[in-house]
Amino acid sequence: AQTLKASHQWPKDDVRGKMVEIIKTEIEKADVGMDIRVYPSGSLFKPKQQWDAMVKGQLDISAFPLDYASGRHPQFSATLMPGLVKNHDHAKRLNDSAFMDEIKKIINDSGVVVLSDAWLAGGFVGKDFCVDTPDSVQGKVMRAAGPAFEQMLAEAGASINSMPSSEIYSAMQTGVLDGANTSSGSLVSYRIYEQSSCLTPPGDFALWFMYEPILMSKRSFDRLDEDQQDALMAAGQAAEEFFFEKAKGLDQTLVDTYKEAGVKIVNMSKEQYDAWLDVAKESSYKQFEEKVEGGEELIDMALSVD
Amino acid sequence: MSELQLGLVIAVVTVGLLLLGMPVAFALGLVSLIFLYYQDGFFGLGFIADTLYGGLDSFALLSIPMFILMGGAVASSRAGADLYEALDRWLYRVPGGLMASNVGACAIFAALSGSSPATCAAIGKMGIPEMRQRGYPASVATGSIAAGGTLGILIPPSITMIVYGIATETSIGRLFLAGILPGVMLTVLFVAWGLFAAWRKGYRFVDPAVSFSLRDKLVMLPKVGPFLAIIVGILYVLYGGVATPSEAAGVGAMFCLLLVIVIYKLRKPGQLWHIFRDAMKESVMILMIIAAAELFSYMMSSLFITQTLAAWIGDLEVSRWVLMGCVNLFLLVAGFFLPPVAVILMTAPTLLPVVENLGFDAVWFAVVLTLNMEIGLITPPVGLNLYVINGIAPDVRLPTILWGALPFMLCMVLGIVLLCMFPEIALWLPNYLMGPTI
Amino acid sequence: MDAFVTFVWRISRVCGVISAALLLAAVLAVCHLVFVRYVLNQSAIWQHEFVTFSVIAATFIGSPYVLLKRGHVNVDLLPHYLGERGRFFLALFASGASLAFCAFIAVYGFTFWHEAWVNDWRAETVWAPPLWVPYASVPIGMGLMSLQYVADIVAIVLGRDMPFGAHDPSELAEERSETGGWA
Numbered sequence: 001a002q003t004l005k006a007s008h009q010w011p012k013d014d015v016r017g018k019m020v021e022i023i024k025t026e027i028e029k030a031d032v033g034m035d036i037r038v039y040p041s042g043s044l045f046k047p048k049q050q051w052d053a054m055v056k057g058q059l060d061i062s063a064f065p066l067d068y069a070s071g072r073h074p075q076f077s078a079t080l081m082p083g084l085v086k087n088h089d090h091a092k093r094l095n096d097s098a099f100m101d102e103i104k105k106i107i108n109d110s111g112v113v114v115l116s117d118a119w120l121a122g123g124f125v126g127k128d129f130c131v132d133t134p135d136s137v138q139g140k141v142m143r144a145a146g147p148a149f150e151q152m153l154a155e156a157g158a159s160i161n162s163m164p165s166s167e168i169y170s171a172m173q174t175g176v177l178d179g180a181n182t183s184s185g186s187l188v189s190y191r192i193y194e195q196s197s198c199l200t201p202p203g204d205f206a207l208w209f210m211y212e213p214i215l216m217s218k219r220s221f222d223r224l225d226e227d228q229q230d231a232l233m234a235a236g237q238a239a240e241e242f243f244f245e246k247a248k249g250l251d252q253t254l255v256d257t258y259k260e261a262g263v264k265i266v267n268m269s270k271e272q273y274d275a276w277l278d279v280a281k282e283s284s285y286k287q288f289e290e291k292v293e294g295g296e297e298l299i300d301m302a303l304s305v306d
Numbered sequence: 307m308s309e310l311q312l313g314l315v316i317a318v319v320t321v322g323l324l325l326l327g328m329p330v331a332f333a334l335g336l337v338s339l340i341f342l343y344y345q346d347g348f349f350g351l352g353f354i355a356d357t358l359y360g361g362l363d364s365f366a367l368l369s370i371p372m373f374i375l376m377g378g379a380v381a382s383s384r385a386g387a388d389l390y391e392a393l394d395r396w397l398y399r400v401p402g403g404l405m406a407s408n409v410g411a412c413a414i415f416a417a418l419s420g421s422s423p424a425t426c427a428a429i430g431k432m433g434i435p436e437m438r439q440r441g442y443p444a445s446v447a448t449g450s451i452a453a454g455g456t457l458g459i460l461i462p463p464s465i466t467m468i469v470y471g472i473a474t475e476t477s478i479g480r481l482f483l484a485g486i487l488p489g490v491m492l493t494v495l496f497v498a499w500g501l502f503a504a505w506r507k508g509y510r511f512v513d514p515a516v517s518f519s520l521r522d523k524l525v526m527l528p529k530v531g532p533f534l535a536i537i538v539g540i541l542y543v544l545y546g547g548v549a550t551p552s553e554a555a556g557v558g559a560m561f562c563l564l565l566v567i568v569i570y571k572l573r574k575p576g577q578l579w580h581i582f583r584d585a586m587k588e589s590v591m592i593l594m595i596i597a598a599a600e601l602f603s604y605m606m607s608s609l610f611i612t613q614t615l616a617a618w619i620g621d622l623e624v625s626r627w628v629l630m631g632c633v634n635l636f637l638l639v640a641g642f643f644l645p646p647v648a649v650i651l652m653t654a655p656t657l658l659p660v661v662e663n664l665g666f667d668a669v670w671f672a673v674v675l676t677l678n679m680e681i682g683l684i685t686p687p688v689g690l691n692l693y694v695i696n697g698i699a700p701d702v703r704l705p706t707i708l709w710g711a712l713p714f715m716l717c718m719v720l721g722i723v724l725l726c727m728f729p730e731i732a733l734w735l736p737n738y739l740m741g742p743t744i
Numbered sequence: 745m746d747a748f749v750t751f752v753w754r755i756s757r758v759c760g761v762i763s764a765a766l767l768l769a770a771v772l773a774v775c776h777l778v779f780v781r782y783v784l785n786q787s788a789i790w791q792h793e794f795v796t797f798s799v800i801a802a803t804f805i806g807s808p809y810v811l812l813k814r815g816h817v818n819v820d821l822l823p824h825y826l827g828e829r830g831r832f833f834l835a836l837f838a839s840g841a842s843l844a845f846c847a848f849i850a851v852y853g854f855t856f857w858h859e860a861w862v863n864d865w866r867a868e869t870v871w872a873p874p875l876w877v878p879y880a881s882v883p884i885g886m887g888l889m890s891l892q893y894v895a896d897i898v899a900i901v902l903g904r905d906m907p908f909g910a911h912d913p914s915e916l917a918e919e920r921s922e923t924g925g926w927a
């Protein structure tokens with residue numbers, strides 16, 4: 001039997017880890033002479049190395065935040081742009097849009113295949129303040145997930161301190177950070193509620209969404225026979241459906257956990273969201289459109305999805 | 307071949323290449339290449355450069371050369387001699403005599419340096435000749451410094467703690483804090499041994515001809531003051547949450563350099579080059595091993611040996627303490643042959659999940675691991691501190707040094723036992739200052 | 745042949761100076777980072793990556809110098825107990841095997857660099873510096889390492905240098921030792 005390697009940076013019981021496990025069990029069930037060996041928690045490749053490893057065929061499958069490869073393909077930054085995705089239903093509509101067709105074309109052309117789509121939502125926390133309007137971060141030291149968010153927060157007057165999400169807890173505890181932005185999953189699993197007084201969860205108007213698909217190396221994919229390829233695609237579909245069921249639950253878990261910990265919850269209003277979008281348009285959107293070839297068209301395509 | 311059998315073959319080949327005299331870094335690297343080739347042919351080598359580079363691609367790692375430089379700036383200049391002289395004047399009446407005061411000096415210098423060989427060199431350069439001149443046997447003079455130097459990686463800052471923190475995603479600040487009390491405990495054990503040895507052998511360890519007046523002592527204060535200020539400053543910066551370990555390391559290194567340049571009038575570029583050259587040599591050696599160990603871990607993980615081994619150990623039907631004993635024994639043996647960073651990078655990712663599953667704490671385990679590594683630093687065939695002692699006192703033979711260091715090694719074993727009985731020795735301070743672990 | 749060996753040693757020494765300079769640059773950049781972040785209270789844009797790149801480059805570029813100074817630790821148990829002849833062959837083996845590793849990394853490191861160069865890969869950060877610059881340190885450093893190992897092997901075969909740096913009265917050994925050159 002053929003053994004495929006699947007790698008990701010999360011614990012096994014993280015929702016993205018579970019997606020990979022689903023693909024693994026579905027493939028076993030399909031009985032097409034193939035099995036998958038999963039390497040969780042970055043035990044084979046460092047998170048950002050996974051892209052190159054897939055392109056070279058050294059890694060077969062990965063749950064991969066696409067923005068990590070934006071140094072290779074700057075267009076990928078569009079999948080971590082402030083306010084581009086408003087909520088989970090919007091994310092689902094976006095998957096079948098011209099915008100994502102364009103992104104997936106770049107993915108395919110560089111030698112990678114998408115097995116499952118997934119958009120993770122996230123929010124903001126503050127140590128002693130609430131992130132609602134752009135003015136609220138004025139003069140605060142913030143950590144953001146992704147350069148586009150860093151640019152937006154810097155434009156709003158925050159000073160940026162970059163670090164992995166695993167370090168947010170102690171940075172907020174020791175006062176190195178005043179606030180942070182990361183995925184709902186990380187906000188819960190790193191117990192950041194112990195260090196925050198206020199949470200801005202992803203509600204009807206969420207700023208932070210990140211595209212974190214399950215990807216496969218094209219080199220590995222093309223080596224397989226048709227039955228195996230079909231089985232993988234079907235397994236990917238199953239994982240994708242599982243994720244969509246879970247996605248809103250993740251955000252609810254976030255709110256419940258923080259409420260229970262006595263953290264204040266504020267939801268972003270339409271006006272506040274629009275104010276942030278204006279800031280983003282002056283910073284991250286503008287720089288993206290200037291620096292990336294075809295950037296403006298990409299943004300327009302994404303914004304035109306209702 | 308099963309994964310476990312293959313793992314055994316890899317272990318044999320690795321030990322073989324090491325014994326044949328290859329540098330540790332390149333032996334680990336070559337083994338990785340051989341078995342990646344065995345797995346997938348030349349295709350399997352397609353990611354070796356990426357992996358080697360990736361092993362060093364971390365902002366936290368850069369604190370290693372900085373912490374080496376910090377200690378090196380002091381050790382490679384007149385500042386080291388003054389620091390030693392001052393400590394000698396203040397500590398010379400410590401029970402146990404000059405030997406104990408040298409161990410104390412090692413402990414204090416350890417708070418300035420992240421590296422064990424550097425600590426050993428800084429105090430040994432002055433301490434070993436001084437002890438021998440005052441009539442200490444060569445074994446005691448060299449053995450005590452070899453052992454005292456190992457405090458360099460237990461008392462923060464510490465290179466091994468940084469590497470462990472990165473490899474296992476544990477807070478480096480928390481690890482540093484966890485090393486303080488065990489460091490003090492070990493220093494006390496060392497000094498206690500000095501006292502006991504003095505009493506048993508009837509050595510006149512305190513030379514009546516040597517005495518320092520209060521004036522002699524006070525005169526030295528301005529010279530040590532700045533260094534103590536840097537130590538306190540770094541502790542404050544790290545634990546007051548002002549900055550990250552890397553930032554503290556960079557600024558600390560700069561302050562030490564400036565101090566040495568200003569106070570000791572280091573004006574010639576040649577003298578500065580000496581400091582940087584020494585720090586660079588040790589850093590490059592350690593970082594090269596770190597990069598190669600990354601390649602080795604990649605190979606072991608890719609062949610699924612790491613995972614199989616961890617599962618195998620996890621399934622063993624033995625009590626947690628028997629297993630912890632075996633883990634310690636294994637670490638000790640690994641420490642004979644490999645420098646600390648290599649042992650940590652190659653074993654921590656496998657052992658930590660098993661150890662945590664059995665209910666042990668990751669931070670506590672880091673301290674136990676470090677104590678094991680300290681013993682490895684003074685055991686042949688690869689003992690970084692032994693090389694340093696050999697450089698300082700080339701006329702003292704290896705068995706003599708080992709004989710002198712043996713009681714201190716036993717102190718370290720006792721330290722491990724105490725840590726197992728009372729984990730709070732390591733955990734109380736970090737939990738008190740930073741809150742319980744998440 | 746002596747000229748070749750001394751020439752390689754000179755290159756390795758230059759590597760040492762470059763590596764030390766990169767270390768100094770890293771220290772200065774960290775201090776600048778701290779100043780910008782904690783004194784001016786602004787965002788640091790480039791320092792983290794610059795420092796990381798400097799230390800990586802210092803490692804690979806400094807490696808030949810550390811080899812020249814016999815600073816890469818090894819187990820010298822067996823050489824210690826072997827006779828002169830045994831030591832000679834052991835040194836040839838150890839150097840040859842290390843040369844094989846370094847040469848492999850140099851070759852694969854070139855591809856690694858070349859991809860970043862051709863495709864204009866950049867770090868995925870706000871600063872977004874081109875990656876071919878730090879990547880270049882891998883093929884350069886490991887290439888020069890290979891060269892230094894070739895010189896080592898030549899020196900051992902010609903009897904100009906003693907295996908495992910045992911005491912050697914020759915002029916070359918003098919030049920290789922700590923006091924030669926820069927002191």
Ligand code: NA
Pocket residue numbers: 415416417418419420421457458459460461462463464
């Ligand atoms: Na230390």
Ligand code: NA
Pocket residue numbers: 641642643644681682683684685686687688689690
């Ligand atoms: Na050892």
